[in-house]
Amino acid sequence: MLPELLTAMPLTLGILFVAMIAGYFLALITTVFRVRRIPILSQLADVYVSYARSVPVVLQLFVAFYGMPLLAGLVGVEDFFSSNIAAMIGLSFYHGGYLSEVMRPAFLAVERGQHDAADSLGYSFFQKMKRIVGPQAVHFALPGYGNAIIYLIHNVALVMYIGAADVMATAHVIMEHDYNQYQFGTYMVLAVIYSLMCLAAWLIIRFFEKRHARYNSKSAARTRLTPSV
Template sequence: MDLSIMIPELLKALPLTLAITFTAMVAGFLLALIATTFRVRRIPVLSQLADLYVSYARSVPVVLQLFVAFYGLPLVVALFEVEDFVSPNVAAMVGLSLYHGGYLSEVLRPAYLAVERGQHDAADSLGYTFLQKILRVVGPQAVHIALPGYGNSIIYLIHNVALVMYIGAADVMATAHLVMERDYNQYQFETYLVLAVIYSLLCLVAWIVVRFFETRNAKFTPNTAPAKATMMASV
């Protein structure tokens, strides 16, 4: 196979892969913040629902979560009496956002709890609201603890984006399979090797960005939490 033909075809599908990844990163982060807030504050009913959501996201295989989103979203949309067609791309974004949010909540929650109790008490004594305490006192320290685990979660998300081909999303992996079928599966090794390079580069870029923020954050945030908290955050 001529790589000068195959690689451009795969790169044409790269924007969709990046769009799904970025959407899941942002939406998943927001879901994780909401779920973590409910869990650490132990808000009745909401905390139990958040625990159930996190358990679902972490226990159910990602490919199964994608199928649930793909077949479940049209049912939800139909309740509002609007067009019930949900594209595979939208289902992929929703499914991966839910997965990433639940996984990331298990990174943020230990990071929040690892901040010394005295920091919480000091913020409370100053009359800070919960939001003020997060933004001014606890949040910066929790971010310092959570960054390694957050970096891992991004890497896992990039890996799992490759599964969206099973619900019909035309990402890089799906395009590669179409290329191989067109060429009667004669160049499987070469195609998968190119895919490996693409995903490795995506993960490398993500690691460099997270590492940059780790280094930058370390300059301004004192490491007040115990070392074992960092291990908890990266699990």
């Protein structure tokens, strides 16, 4: 069964990577709105994060699958949407909202003096994020970001419920062809595949954590600012 399961891996990884990248930028934009408390936009961002965290992921996928074509129909492009596109959109919105709750505490964890020092030097918000606060916030965000990626890998298995032919859906097709004789063995193979994906994600995040720790130790004096008296 393994060769058949591996034929579905490109789609599974494609959905995963699109949701990972799109969710990251959604989380970044949402976090900026929430941190800066921009009127109306910050309230909308709070509602979005609450939706992403409160609604079950499988329900978010159904909302994307049935809701996006309705919105696309308003501009006449409803035929563009498929179960794969809906899976990417649904998981991107989920991952963006969840990841925003990782980025925002990481931003707030940076000492207030660092913000004040950057403001006293006349840095804009984006300059402050790029040069001062951002590098320090990454240290706090990396562990939570690793957990968010692992949760995303887990939830990719739910896209089969909206018709996406991922690894999980392919496994069910295989079991049906075998008259459900080898269910335990099939699910154990799936467990190994998802465990290897999570292990790879953990190793990558762990690598960046160690690298960032070494970077911080070398550039602490250059990165951290002390306001002049």
